[in-house]
Amino acid sequence: MFLPTSSGPPARRLGAVKEFVVYTLARIGLFVASYAVIAGIYLLVTGGDTLPLLWPLLLAAVVSAVASYYLLRGQRDRFAAVVQRRAEAASARFEERRAKEDAE
Secondary structure, three states: OOOOOOOOOHHHHHHHHHHHHHHHHHHHHHHHHHHHHHHHHHHHHHOOOOOOOHHHHHHHHHHHHHHHHHHOHHHHHHHHHHHHHHHHHHHHHHHHHHHHHHHO
16 A cells, blocks of 8 residues: 655645645636626626526636736745745755765
8 A cells, every 4th residue: 555755744735735725716716706797797788598608607717817817926926936845845855865875
């Protein structure tokens, strides 16, 4: 059975997960809000007819992507910084192990 090795204290690992979860939930929230606004506008304009499925979803995806680019920049940068630190730490551990093997 494969058990993943820990890459540090649980608090450090949870920090990376927290940034990912916060950013992902913010993106989903923007998408849902965009869809609600687009669907509401459509229903107001058409007088309450049925709502088509595909084009409001596509339009909401585009609107939320553009909005998240500007509105979620800080969260995206924090998440990227966490990923960068973890990648640098992993590279340093790899180099340390490789140097240790070469020395033996």
